Amino acid sequence: MKKHVFNLTFTLWHLAASSHAAVILADDFGDAVKTSSPATFGSWNTVSGINTPASSLTFVTAGDTAASIDDGSELSFHNNAANPGMIDVNYNMTSGGWRTSINLVLDGSTSSIDLTSISLDMRLTNGSGASQTTGSKSGRMTLELVGSSSGVLGTIDPGNSSYPTVDYTRVLDLSALPTLDTSESYTINISALGTGFGHHKALDALSLEGDISAIPEPSTLLLGGFGLVVLLRRRRA
Numbered sequence: 001m002k003k004h005v006f007n008l009t010f011t012l013w014h015l016a017a018s019s020h021a022a023v024i025l026a027d028d029f030g031d032a033v034k035t036s037s038p039a040t041f042g043s044w045n046t047v048s049g050i051n052t053p054a055s056s057l058t059f060v061t062a063g064d065t066a067a068s069i070d071d072g073s074e075l076s077f078h079n080n081a082a083n084p085g086m087i088d089v090n091y092n093m094t095s096g097g098w099r100t101s102i103n104l105v106l107d108g109s110t111s112s113i114d115l116t117s118i119s120l121d122m123r124l125t126n127g128s129g130a131s132q133t134t135g136s137k138s139g140r141m142t143l144e145l146v147g148s149s150s151g152v153l154g155t156i157d158p159g160n161s162s163y164p165t166v167d168y169t170r171v172l173d174l175s176a177l178p179t180l181d182t183s184e185s186y187t188i189n190i191s192a193l194g195t196g197f198g199h200h201k202a203l204d205a206l207s208l209e210g211d212i213s214a215i216p217e218p219s220t221l222l223l224g225g226f227g228l229v230v231l232l233r234r235r236r237a
Contacts, residue, residue: 019213022048026207030085034077049110049212062097062191078129088202093194104186112181114211115174121205134163139194141170148185
């Protein structure tokens with residue numbers, strides 16, 4: 001009897017708190033202002049399951065590694081008229097690349113988030129911010145997840161690969177990272193790294209995706225509890 005009651009209770013809770021796939025955070029930086037550091041923009045295009053992060057991004061030197069402990073000095077931007085809808089960081093990949101960070105804090109309606117992927121639209125640029133060629137160059141985008149109390153929770157680093165075109169998209173699989181919950185806040189450190197002939201990388205758009213589990217509404221839990229009481233009464237009758 002107790003086993004059946006437990007199974008029913010767990011099932012009701014699971015249904016009430018079931019997850020759904022969503023875009024957690026996204027922007028195309030079409031209104032980015034790059035005259036000083038950090039780069040600012042009007043607002044994030046999409047925010048789901050988290051408190052809205054600051055509408056700005058600071059870029060620092062990465063030291064050719066994904067590790068947050070190597071954060072360096074703030075970087076400036078080309079602000080090239082040819083790149084109005086992207087953040088064209090003024091730093092050569094042969095000097096170590098750049099890193100930017102975004103804070104993730106679950107909002108009051110979310111119990112947990114399982115990150116699944118991040119898509120990063122990029123452009124290769126030269127020392128003036130104009131489009132760069134792809135020959136004799138390779139690189140990678142990495143992501144590091146840091147908990148406010150747990151420290152580094154995981155790093156996604158797919159390794160170097162060639163650039164297919166001047167404008168390209170990197171998609172990182174984040175499914176191996178631990179679940180985000182309400183026990184702490186989080187930071188994702190996104191790094192652009194590269195080797196070969198000199199080149200810069202501009203960030204054109206970002207889309208972070210995951211499975212969101214919502215905190216069950218009181219009415220849903222009440223309905224589930226009522227159903228459980230009815231079932232128990234029927235079993236006793």
